[in-house]
Amino acid sequence: MRIEVRNGRLIDPARGMDEPRDLFLAEGKVAAEAPPGRLDRSLQADRVIDAKGRWVVPGLIDLHVHLREPGEEYKETIDSGLRAAAAGGFTAVACMPNTTPPNDDRSVTERILRQAGRVRGARVYPVAAITVGREGKHLTEFGDLLEAGAVGFSDDGHCLADAGLFRRALEYARSFDALLLQHAQEPRLTVDALAHEGTRATRLGLRGWPRVAEEAIVARDLLLAGYLDARYHVQHVSSAGTVELIRAAKARGIRVTAEVTPHHLWLTDAAVEDYDTNAKVNPPLREEHDRAALRDALRDGTIDCIATDHAPHSVLEKKIEFDRAAFGIVGLETALPLGLKLVRDRVLTPLRLFETLSTAPARVLHVPGGRLAVGDPADLTVVDPERPHRIDPDAFVSLGRNTPFAGYEVPGRAVATVVGGEVVFELS
């Protein structure tokens, strides 16, 4: 398919470009670019996407998604998850290994990639487990998993708390210059924890999940990553203190990257008032000064990316007592609309928004995409920034409806998603 994307405003953070541009896509790549109406007339498109009034951006990349397959297909499947991603403007997602069985050997990685190949949706980049069974005891076969297509390693959902093993993991990963992604949560400080430890949890009688449980792990990991000169990524940063640790580590040249979720950028623990299980998430929603620090960190580059931690659950896990409900919020179809709201509220510029949603995740994961110069992959998203609507979970493509953002007013959304030069989503 040869596609001309015409009359759009091209926002390409990798080049700092924010200008009206036409693009011509052919053979899965960006084949030509020109000011509006100035593309070479000899280029014959099979179809034209008129992007007048819209933003054309490098396809969004979410480096933290739970696709639930294999094992929990009633929550999400590779098919529904990758189509939901496309509907949300994502052209690629990294899927976490906490499936059943977990993605801790080549056969599971290959199965995910094979299944994803049949889906008309986003690309998938499997993240494999650091330890066998995500049990924190023995390292997985990093070399074999990378060869099979894994892009990094995480025991997400579990923290790799054993300092000795984490050191070995960082060191061993260096053999392949592989990325380790840590779910930073000291388990002994968060036994049965349900909500941010503070005034609200005390009043509601919910066991507390203190900031220090995240900060203690990040501090230790940063020391190890610096000592070993390893690549280290902090997943879903939730506290102002963690931001400070990362800022200081970056200043010292430690190879650290970090992500923040839309829900931590938008919400505080006020959302768990009334025991709303849709706001039960790990790490928990914290306080206003954390939220402000996360926004500042995203703006100044201390935090590199927005990642959704898309965690679909069914009513079986959510329409129950708060204590017993599962942690998690879906994010694939709300991240971009909420990101556009950050732009409208002048928290981020459009360039910075798409850097955090596309360019930076590609750089963190060392995967293609995240840029739209000639020769780059034809992975792009057409965004309508002026399409106000209310978030309606019943309209999600994802099987998960668990979001605290239902009814939120957002300014716009993705209207078309192109992966490898094929239109995989188009708003009807």
Place this chain on the structure above:
Amino acid sequence: MAEGNEEARAVFPHKHLLGIEGLARRDVEMILDTADALRGITLRRIKKVQTLRGRMVVNAFFENSTRTRVSFEMAEKRLSADSVNIQASGSAMAKGETLLDTLQNIEAMRPDMVVIRHSCSGAPHFLARHLSSNVINAGDGHHEHPTQALLDALTIRHAKGTLERLEVAICGDIMHSRVARSNAHLLRLFGSRVRVAGPQTMIPRGVEEALGVRVCRSLAEAVEGADVVMMLRIQKERMGADLFPSDREYARCFGLTRDLLRGAKPDAIVMHPGPMNRGVEIAPDVADGERSVILGQVENGVAVRMAVLYLLAGASELPAE
């Protein structure tokens, strides 16, 4: 009393009793005044009125409780309500049914009220969102135990003649105590001041702001000048979680003794929600001493629960004396 009756005839403005937080001072006064009016029934030879005849109350106790369950049952019987009890063990929940399914099945049989005790904070609030019955919280996790705070308030009011401008010490495991939370909310409504004390491992973060209390460094400091000293039950399993090292140490450092009680006001009363660990959080001679109103609390429990059932049922008139 005439004024009390006036208020009791007014309609209680809440469908459920989920916690003290969210109640207004006049709501609490209405319950306490009604309890005083109903208390007469328990002193009669025939301790029963027809007020809730034909009403069905479900006592759903998903956490072990003898005192509170019996107290509710007695209150229901004295008001002539029909009641059924369900418990966690032996219920369908033990067979894997969800809490909501269990209660929705019971609700299909058209009860009027559901009294729920549950180990998860917020469980009654969750049910109240999905059931059409009146929901009464009989204790949820570490959150609230509103009828306990109300019976404590009634007890204090009887002893002190008021709930206003009192100095109240609540001592022990504040972190895991729904009794402490409900009492702190209630006393604050009346302008009384609450101090808390206990091992620092059991004083939860942000408790000053969350409950409007002052944290004391020692039991002696908390008891000093107090009108009311409320001791909380220490659960032995907290020892296993390293929240305190031993019973012996707890009794030495955080147990209420006759000696410590000398620091309180001369007419101070001693309370305990029970069941007590004699010799741990409270010395036997204090529990049985002249300051103790512990058995009075239990007696008031029935009256307060009668009042809550009565007001939530929306009954329009008090039974004739």
